[in-house]
Amino acid sequence: MSENASASFEGPEKKLKVTFAPDAPSLRAHPRAAWDAVLAAAGASVVSSARDAHWDAYVLSESSLFVSDHSATLITCGQTRLVEAVQPLLALAPAGALSQLLYARKSEHYPEQQATRFDEDAARLSALLGGRAREASVRLGHGEHFVDLFHASAPGASxxxxxxxxxLMHAPDPAACAAFAAERAPAAHALVADMVPGFALHEHYFEPQGYSVNGLRDGAYVTLHVTPEPEGSYVSFELQGPLGGSLPVDAARAVATLSAVFAPRSLEVLTYAPGHRGGEGGAQADEWAVDVPGYSVVTREHHVAADYALLFTQLRPSAAP
Known part of the structure; x- marks a missing residue:
């Protein structure tokens, strides 16, 4: 997604989500320089920013950062070293304030170009946490495309x-990716606005190619990243928000629109809901389980990740051999 994207740019992303206790000082009170330092550790920088009453949202040279009072979600692509950002991010909150940590790496097209492997990152995270949290690692999916996930939660965390x-979409239709070029900006904006109505969007078109957009609405955020490449094209989308309201409807609409527009050869859908599956008072990730026309389920997995109920669904086109 970088302005210096090469023919072998790595679209599949790494993701870090850190949540702190509700009585910890607000992360949004930190100056911009503190977040620049976190991003620099990972090898990313801010391209543009927006904010509302709930979130500070940043489009990055490599994907996105979202900061609320007590959580931060950092998504980076390319050859970024996301694990290096964990220590400076944890340092922005008091010791002992950590509630949950999720760290994921999508299977890469060019793993040999990455500075570390997932197992090395997981060992680094475990050492940083120093036994302060329950932790585990899991691989979601199988075959060529998968997600490796490290998760940790502090005992008694809310x-x-x-x-x-x-x-997450591998091998999207090239014509669909081409629609997100700068010269076709109005059409791209209209497509995203129709898919997630009511979100205030801010976009960036990269040179020579690539598109990122963040959106904010009523405590929710959305982000879409399109990485067209001669080989290894990739598209990712994320929607997060408070329980209730129109979010399940938004989610179903987004999955249907994305699969129809991009027609990827590999499609993976992850949903996280609070409370382990079947747990008392826990919303079910299954509520967001969707059937995708033209696609068949390869695998559907339930996991518990940092006290979230996680549903992972891997799909392929029904007509695929």
Missing amino acids: RRPDMTLEV
Whole structure:
């Protein structure tokens, strides 16, 4: 997604979500320089920013950063070293304030170009946490495309009443990716605005190619990243927001629109809901389970990740051999 994207740019992303206790000082009170330092550790920088009453949102040279009072979600692509950002990010809150940490790496097209492997990152995170939290690692999916996930939660940590949808797409239709070029900006904006109505969007078109957009609405955020490449094109989408309201409807609409527009050869859908599956008072990730026309389920997995109920669904086109 970088302005210096090469023919072998790595679209599949790494993701870090850190949540702190509700009585910790607000992360949004930190100056911009503190976040620049976190991003520099990962090898990313801010391209543009926006904010509302709930979130500070940043489009980055490599994907996005979202900061609320007590959580931060950092998504980076390319050859970024996201694990290096964890220590400076944790330092922005008091010791002992950590509630939950999620760290994911999507299977890369060019793993040999990455500075570390997932198992090395997981060992680094475990050492940083120093036994302060329950932790585990899991691989979601199988075959060529998968997600490696490290998750940790502090004993007795409060559960966040939010839900998250991720849609990860390998080998999207080249014509669909071309629609997100700068010279076709009005059409791209209209497509995203129709898919997630009511979100205030801010976009960036990269040179020579690539598109990122963040959106904010009523405590929710959305982000879409399109990485067209001669080989290894990739598209990712994320929607997060508080429980209730129109979010499940937004999620179903987004999955249907994304699959129809991009027609990827590989589609993975992840949903996170608070409370482990079947747990008392826990919303079910299954509420966001969707059937995708033209696609068949390869695998559907339930996991518990940092006290979230996680539903992972891997799909392929029904007509594929």
